[in-house]
Amino acid sequence: MPTSKTIIFYLFLGFLLGSCSSAEPPIDLLPSTGILGKWEIQNRSINGIEPLIVVCCEFIEFVADENLDDLTGDYSWSAGQFTGNGSFTLTEDLQGIILTDKNDIDSFTIMISPTQDAFELSYSDSQDAIVRELWGKSE
16 A cells, blocks of 8 residues: 555656646757858859859848748848849758749759858749859858
8 A cells, every 4th residue: 555655756746747848849940951041143054054144243031930840931132123022931851942922933943052151043944944043141
């Protein structure tokens, strides 16, 4: 027959275990991907050929949104006097990115460098040319 001290111990232990919450706060997934931050275009090629036009002054910035447990955030871009913004979603394998703005949805193949200081976007344009863009960290 258990003693009253043993019963009190198990009741206390049950109370402690029952009051512990197993729900952990969500972990923000985006920082570990390396996509967050401000980026500047470094190079653009079309079907493997670099146009004679100098790429300059084109920026994109990716920031996390309030939902921490997904691979979605917000972006803004600028190229001279042109600007835009919207939301982005990285695919789970981190090899695709979808940019959504008020006008359309664009899908790209993305490859983030292991050092997370550059990424490459690849996509087909309206004439089925393959465009590759290299972006480097701006700040």
